[in-house]
Amino acid sequence: MSNDTGIWLRLRLLGVVFLPAATLMALEIVSSRLLAPAFGNSVYVWGSIIGVFLAAMSVGYVAGGKLADARPRLEVLGWVLLLSAAVQGLTASIGRTTVIELGEATGGSPVGTLLAVAILFGPATAALASVSPFAVRLTGRDPLGLGGVAGRLFALSTFGSLVGTLAATFVLVPQLNLSTILAWLVSVTALGALLCFDRAVPALLALAVTVVAWIAPQLGQTSEAVRAERITPYQTLIVREEAGVRALISDGIRHGAVRIDDGGPALTYVHGAAVALLARPHARTMLGLGLGTGSAGTLLRQLRPGLEVIYAEIDPAVGDLAREWFALDSAIEVEVEDARRFLARSERTWDIVYCDTYVGQAVPFHLATREFFALLSERLSPEGIVEINIASHITQPFARAILRTVVAVFPEVDVFSLPDSGNFLIVASRSPLPPDSELEESGRQLDRRLGAARSYQRVARSRWTGEVDLSTSPILTDAFAPVDSLLDLGTRDARLPGIP
Structure with missing residues (x-):
């Protein structure tokens, strides 16, 4: 050789x-x-x-x-x-x-x-x-x-x-x-x-x-229903259109949807975000954690013109798709950053913080701990409100753990069972929420002003009065947050969170 x-x-x-x-x-x-x-x-x-x-x-x-x-x-x-x-x-x-x-x-x-x-x-x-x-x-x-x-x-x-x-x-x-x-x-x-x-x-x-x-x-034939697809370092995103609805799907889970004809939210749980406006009529700022289609922020700006809305979203592709396919309000600003890092970096306070990061089987554990909610509390205005969308029944293991962790941080916590939806909304604040009668009156006035079929008075009446046993649920911390196992326990006898 x-x-x-x-x-x-x-x-x-x-x-x-x-x-x-x-x-x-x-x-x-x-x-x-x-x-x-x-x-x-x-x-x-x-x-x-x-x-x-x-x-x-x-x-x-x-x-x-x-x-x-x-x-x-x-x-x-x-x-x-x-x-x-x-x-x-x-x-x-x-x-x-x-x-x-x-x-x-x-x-x-x-x-x-x-x-x-x-x-x-x-x-x-x-x-x-x-x-x-x-x-x-x-x-x-x-x-x-x-x-x-x-x-x-x-x-x-x-x-x-x-x-x-x-x-x-x-x-x-x-x-x-x-x-x-x-x-x-x-x-x-x-x-x-x-x-x-x-x-x-x-x-x-x-x-x-x-x-x-x-x-x-x-x-292979690509479904005509799929309008866009992005594979990002964080997830696989698909924009799909079916039966007059355009949906954003992340890793197989629907994270938001709008009606194609008028651009309104197709998922009814989004209207639950209005609880914050009913409870705090003078709110002027909102921070959204987890963008999805941005339907909650867009809706609240429609209900309260002039409301300043900023979202923290870690995946830039989500913002791009929200603007291209879901008519995200041009006045809404999107900060491309991890939600917790954004809160730690910014010293600004907010009247409303809407958390919509607890969907599917890939919940970021660092956004579910006592330390995170303590940071969130520090970033609220004196009468500020945190709204936490839970895409499952409140008695499921993960939802109970989130609720117990929130209760460990905030002195005032309420739960709403959102109408026509399997979702629950945890509402937390350092100040008490108004009584049911005041919430209902605010909802009645909003319905009268809008003249719309959607009843926000009904949303105001959705405060949950059932009992939840939190004694066996852990308080989630940065050192111990078994989010994946809690979600797995919940799927053994229930549908995947986030699947309508």
Whole structure:
């Protein structure tokens, strides 16, 4: 073997080690975006992803080592990588349908998440992981230098993993749609396989797998109801139109909807936000935490012209879609920032704070703790009101924990069962709310002024008088906030929060 040939072989082998390692970690990051519409983005989802990938990698290490001992040829490794590329291509083609069907069959449970990850990503991951032991076997011909060879190859593999992680996190997910990302990962894996082949036929097969990965997702029919789709670092967003309603869907959960004909809120719970105006007629400022379609802020500005409304929303794509598709009031300002960070940074006080971040199976725990609500209390004006939209019955485990945590911070707490909606509204303040008679009178006056079919007097009458046992519910803190398990308990005998 000439020096040139030996160098070329080494370069090929280095590429074969680097590319699959980068693909494997990128695949792990991207897998959450495929799973989110059916299973959310909770700690259970990430635990399932990490667990299945680790198990598959272990299988791949063992299987790759045994295969390398039995058939220590680079072309054999190429066929393994080609198999991984083909399986990834299959995931790109049918992954979304498979995830939705498994989600429906398992009720979006953690068991369903494990099953989905294992089916869609387990085989491809095991094949990718087999590269490292195979490369050690092909390179380490001298037993005395085997440790150094293994160290260098694992360092290169780890560097590939680092590149794949950073590329997926900061380039692929923020910039590309899911089908394109998966097609790129198939292409990179097929390139790794191509480096292993000297013969034309398997090389052409690698190219064919790549072409199919790019074409197959385009052959599937896109629903005419889907008007826009964005995959962001935080969620998968879809704008869908059906039966005269335009909805914003985040990871499979409807986060807001408007009527197409007049732009009014299609989800009745939004009208519950008017409780703040009924209780505090002279309110002049509102802060919304979690934008969605911005329907609550838009509605309150219609009911109280001149009300200053600012939203804190961590995902800039939500604001873009709200303005483009949901006629978000141009006077409403959107601060692109985490809600808690915004409150900590700003020393401004507010008359109304509307919290709508407790929807679905991916509730940000740091917005549900005693420390968060204490910060919220500090940012209220003397008679300011906090409204917390709970997309489930108040007796569900998560809702009870939120209620007990709010009670631990605020001296005045009321609960409203919003009419024609499964949602509840927790209203908290440092000052007492008016009695029912005053709220009803405010609602009657608002109805008279608007002359509309929507009865805000009925909203005023919706104060809940039932009993809630909070004795077994935890006070959520930054140190202990088992939000995911509380939500999971609630879905065992109830629909997913946020699904109308």
